[in-house]
Amino acid sequence: MSTIALAAPAAMPGAPARTSGYLVLAPSCLVLTIFFALPMGTMIGMSFMDAQTLSPTLFNYQRFFSDGLSLAGLYRTAVMSILVAVCVTVLGYPVAYYLARSRSRWRALVFALALAPELAGVVLRTYGWLIILEDRGFINDMLTHLGVIASPLPLSKNLFAVVVGLTHVVLPFGILSLTTSIQGIDPNLERAAQMLGASRLAVVRHIILPLSVPGIVSSLLIAFTMAASAYATPALLGGARFKVLATMIYEQVLFYIDWGFAAVMAIALLIMMLMISFLGIRYEARRSSRRSNREGGAS
Amino acid sequence: MNAKRYLPLCLTCMFVGPPGLAFGETLIINSYGGPYEAIIEERIIKPFEEKTGINIVYDAVGSASQDYAKIKATRGQPGFDVVVMTASQSLQGCKDGLLEKLGATAIPNLGKLAPSLAAVAGPCGAVHEVQYMSLLYRTDKLALPPTSWSSLLDPELKGKIILPTFQNIMAAFLMEIMSVSRGGDMIDNVDPGFAAMAELARQSIGFEQSSAILESYIKDGSVWAMPFWNGRAQLLVDQGVPVDYVRPKEGTIPLIATLSVPVGAKNKPAALAFIDFFLEKSSQEAWVTGYKVGSARTDIDIPEDIAKRQITTQADLESLKLPDLSRIAEKLGEWGERWERDVVSQAN
Numbered sequence: 155m156s157t158i159a160l161a162a163p164a165a166m167p168g169a170p171a172r173t174s175g176y177l178v179l180a181p182s183c184l185v186l187t188i189f190f191a192l193p194m195g196t197m198i199g200m201s202f203m204d205a206q207t208l209s210p211t212l213f214n215y216q217r218f219f220s221d222g223l224s225l226a227g228l229y230r231t232a233v234m235s236i237l238v239a240v241c242v243t244v245l246g247y248p249v250a251y252y253l254a255r256s257r258s259r260w261r262a263l264v265f266a267l268a269l270a271p272e273l274a275g276v277v278l279r280t281y282g283w284l285i286i287l288e289d290r291g292f293i294n295d296m297l298t299h300l301g302v303i304a305s306p307l308p309l310s311k312n313l314f315a316v317v318v319g320l321t322h323v324v325l326p327f328g329i330l331s332l333t334t335s336i337q338g339i340d341p342n343l344e345r346a347a348q349m350l351g352a353s354r355l356a357v358v359r360h361i362i363l364p365l366s367v368p369g370i371v372s373s374l375l376i377a378f379t380m381a382a383s384a385y386a387t388p389a390l391l392g393g394a395r396f397k398v399l400a401t402m403i404y405e406q407v408l409f410y411i412d413w414g415f416a417a418v419m420a421i422a423l424l425i426m427m428l429m430i431s432f433l434g435i436r437y438e439a440r441r442s443s444r445r446s447n448r449e450g451g452a453s
Numbered sequence: 454m455n456a457k458r459y460l461p462l463c464l465t466c467m468f469v470g471p472p473g474l475a476f477g478e479t480l481i482i483n484s485y486g487g488p489y490e491a492i493i494e495e496r497i498i499k500p501f502e503e504k505t506g507i508n509i510v511y512d513a514v515g516s517a518s519q520d521y522a523k524i525k526a527t528r529g530q531p532g533f534d535v536v537v538m539t540a541s542q543s544l545q546g547c548k549d550g551l552l553e554k555l556g557a558t559a560i561p562n563l564g565k566l567a568p569s570l571a572a573v574a575g576p577c578g579a580v581h582e583v584q585y586m587s588l589l590y591r592t593d594k595l596a597l598p599p600t601s602w603s604s605l606l607d608p609e610l611k612g613k614i615i616l617p618t619f620q621n622i623m624a625a626f627l628m629e630i631m632s633v634s635r636g637g638d639m640i641d642n643v644d645p646g647f648a649a650m651a652e653l654a655r656q657s658i659g660f661e662q663s664s665a666i667l668e669s670y671i672k673d674g675s676v677w678a679m680p681f682w683n684g685r686a687q688l689l690v691d692q693g694v695p696v697d698y699v700r701p702k703e704g705t706i707p708l709i710a711t712l713s714v715p716v717g718a719k720n721k722p723a724a725l726a727f728i729d730f731f732l733e734k735s736s737q738e739a740w741v742t743g744y745k746v747g748s749a750r751t752d753i754d755i756p757e758d759i760a761k762r763q764i765t766t767q768a769d770l771e772s773l774k775l776p777d778l779s780r781i782a783e784k785l786g787e788w789g790e791r792w793e794r795d796v797v798s799q800a801n
Contacts, residue, residue, distance in 0.1 A: 223793050289658070290675055311659060394618045394660035394797055408518040409620045410786050411525070411545060 201417035214418040224402070228422055231382055231398040234316055235430075238381035239374045241321040242328035246373060250332030251362070255341070268329045276323055280387045283319045284310065287391070311393035319387040324380045328373040335369020336362070368438055375434045379427050399423045478507045480723040483520055484537035486513035487665075488688060489744065496739040501730045507723050517542050524551050530717030534724040540709040541622065541778050543578025548779075552577035553714040559725045562732035566749040567770050570709060573778060578711030579728045582740065583747035583764045585705045585773065586626050587683035587698035594677040602630055602701045605678060606649075611656055612801070613677040615670050618662040619792040624650075625781060626706040627680050628788070630774070634703040640780050643788070647795050654799040671696060682708055687745035687762065700772075707747075707764060707773050741765065 204211045218224045249268055253261060271279060286292045289306040297303045309315060339362065347357045363370075385400040392398065399419050406416035484493060490513050498509050515523065517538040523531045529551040538546075546552035554576045557564045563571070566580055574580050588599055594613075599605070605614050617623040629639040631653075632646025654660075658676065661667045664685055670676035672694055686698040712731060714724045730736055737748045741755050747764030755765060764770060 221790055223790055290673065394662075395800060397793075405620055405789075408516075408522050410789060411521070412786060413525075415786075 197417045197420060200414050201421055203414050205412045205414045211414075214414045217415060218418045218422065224399075224419060224422070227397055227399045227402045227419070228426065230313070230396065231400070231423065232426060234313060234320070234388070234398060235378045235381040237313075237317045238320045238324060239377040241317060242324050242377035243332070243370055243373045245321065246325055246328035246332050247370075250329050250369070251336055253329070253333045254336035269326050271322060272326050276384075276386050277390075279322060280319050280390045283315065283322065284390055287315050287318070310391060311395050313392075313396055315391040316388050316396060316398075319391045320381045320384055323384070323387055324377045327376050327380065331373045331376055332366065332369045335366045335372065339365045367441060371434050371438045375431055378430055382423060382427050478720065478723055479510055480507050480535065480720050480727060481510045481512060481533040482535045482537070482727070483512040483515065483531070483533040485516075492740075492743045496743040497731055497736055500736070500739075501727060504730070505723075505726060507726070509727075521546060524715050525549065528717070529715045531715055534714065534718040534720045535727055536713050536715065537581075538578070538711055538713060539622070540574040540578055540580070540711055541782060543711040543713050544575045544778050545782060546713060546715075547575050547577035551716055553716055553718070553721065555579055555714070555725070555728065560729045560732065562729050565732065565734070565752065567751055567767070569770060569775060570707075570749040573775050574709055574711050578709075578713050579732060580709055580749040581712050581728075581731050581737075582684075582710040582744070583749055584682045584684040584708045584710070585700065585747070585764060586623055586630075586680050586708070587686050587705065588678065588701050589671060589681040589686045589689070589696055589698045590678040591671060591674065591676075591695055592697050593695040594674070598697065598699055599678060600699065600702055602627070602634060602680075602703050604701075605653055605680075606656055610678055612658055613675075614653070614657045615667060615676045615679050616650075616653060616657045616660050617667065617680065618660045619789050619796075621662050621664075622708070623680050623682070624792065625785070625788060626776070627653075628792075629776065630703055630706060633774070639774065639776065640784060647791055650792070650796045651799045654796045655801065657800060659800055660797065683762070684744060684746040691745070704772060704774050706776055709749075710746075 201214055202210055202212065204213065249264065253265055253268070256264075274282075284291070287309040288294070289310065291310065293309060294303070294306040297307070343361055343365070344357050347361055348354075352360070382398075383400060385404060388396070388398045389401045389404070392401065399422065403416045403419045403423070406412045406419065482498075484490070490511065494511065498511065501507070502509055512533055520531070520536050520538055521542040524536070524546060543552060547554065555563060555578075556576075560579060563579055570580050570583060588602065588604070590599055592598075595609075599607075604610070617627075619625065628643060628646040628650050630646075631649035632643045633639060635645035635649055637643055637645035658670075661670070664682065667679060667681065668685065668689060671679060671681075672689070681698065683698055683700075686696070689696050690698070712728045714721060714728070718724050731740070732750070734750065734753055737750045738753045738755055740746070741748050741753060741763060742759055745759065745763070747769070751765065751767050751770070753765060755763075760766070764773065
């Protein structure tokens with residue numbers, strides 16, 4: 155009885171079921187229209203406008219593809235985001251596995267530690283890394299005093315520093331996504347494999363990893379999009395020598411006051427993130443579909 | 454219910470307000486934080502409130518460029534009545550129609566400002582302060598004070614200088630000065646300036662945008678010389694840091710700070726009154742001696758030791774290279790790209 159009630163929710167009194175469905179969706183659609191679609195439309199319109207004369211132009215797009223700096227910024231953003239996504243997923247996986255499977259009394263502590271970075275703001279954590287990594291920072295100071303190095307190692311104002319900082323910022327999200335996925339895998343499968351003689355490594359390689367691919371894809375996508383759109387960490391740890399699209403957009407908006415060109419950069423960033431998300435989601439959909447077909451064929 | 458018991462209290466709160474809060478006019482001023490906030494509170498805001506009874510709400514959020522972006526995004530209704538920015542933003546705001554034009558009728562003290570500086574800021578900015586780009590150096594590291602901007606290229610300063618990023622207007626100003634000193638000009642022929650900046654980049658330890666971070670390098674001794682606004686340089690001297698600053702022989706470019714009123718400001722009469730008050734002779738004297746900067750008024754009376762280091766006389770004004778900020782604004786995009794290619798790429 156309860157199943158029937160859940161499957162067919164009661165329509166609002168006096169309104170057909172379809173209308174009440176639209177009414178339920180209306181608030182979220184309204185919010186999305188006001189706070190996402192309209193600003194996005196304004197931004198796209200702005201990208202086709204000349205900053206000085208406000209007349210329509212394709213100049214901003216032409217400049218994006220021809221000045222050399224913008225495409226280099228896009229490339230740096232992509233490389234940085236891919237590295238962060240990989241680091242977050244590789245570092246997060248063992249922690250997520252532990253959290254999903256362990257019954258230890260330390261589990262709660264590890265869970266709290268994994269999420270602890272989120273308690274401090276991004277800027278605070280980034281300044282922490284700056285203090286550790288910069289030329290006058292903890293690592294270089296220590297190595298210099300120990301006589302290991304004569305001049306500071308280039309640990310900040312570069313790709314390395316930004317990837318380290320962003321991995322720290324994004325890691326909790328990757329861990330959460332992977333933990334949920336691993337928790338969904340039936341532990342009996344692992345036990346069965348081990349009873350049939352599979353080693354621990356073989357279980358992880360042939361059972362856990364393949365079954366947790368949705369979580370891995372989700373972790374990669376979350377980390378990629380969060381890294382690509384991050385501003386504070388690349389600005390502080392990348393500095394003038396490692397500029398990504400987010401920092402370049404900030405400069406165009408605030409310093410050059412060229413909002414049209416900033417809009418083109420923002421659109422390029424958005425397209426890159428949408429493409430990567432689309433590819434990830436499509437890969438996962440195809441994989442699920444192949445698996446369903448195989449299971450259907452086997453039965 | 455005890456409604457009757459609470460009614461008098463409610464009515465008192467509605468009509469009288471909580472104790473200690475005056476229900477007078479309110480003026481919202483957007484400016485800077487840090488030492489600036491403490492000094493403006495003491496030397497300008499408090500005397501203004503005492504004189505007029507107008508209550509000032511001080512908003513220290515945002516740099517000048519962030520404030521201007523806010524004015525632009527809100528089409529002149531950023532939520533503050535007076536904003537402290539630089540002449541670059543005042544000019545742009547006038548051009549965009551987002552700032553009020555200021556006149557001597559509403560602000561009589563505008564007529565007391567040096568015409569050359571007032572002209573640089575345009576009709577929407579009231580010049581309340583003048584700093585200049587100085588050459589700041591460590592007195593305990595350099596045997597002799599530097600006298601020229603080219604001193605930054607001395608071999609002894611290799612790896613001991615730091616440069617501003619291009620998003621700090623000091624970078625463009627330094628490039629222009631170097632351009633002029635090497636046979637170019639300040640706008641149309643800046644090739645020598647960019648060549649010099651590429652040399653400086655090779656000499657430097659890198660780039661920083663914020664003045665607070667720039668000064669941290671010279672404070673801890675990892676940098677021995679750098680370009681720096683003289684107001685902040687003087688604050689470092691006063692703090693006892695072993696530094697001093699000079700106006701090099703090639704000359705320098707001023708940083709002209711302005712007060713402006715967004716077109717959508719809610720309390721324009723009070724805003725104009727505040728600007729006039731800030732430009733009064735006594736206020737300018739208080740500001741110059743407090744914040745250790747120069748003034749666009751040449752009739753102020755200040756102690757000799759401050760006067761000789763600041764822009765306060767007609768002779769001081771004539772020694773400055775006054776930039777055409779509108780032309781610079783037109784060139785910034787092009788120069789910014791060139792800076793990335795020719796200068797940043799040369800850094801160690």
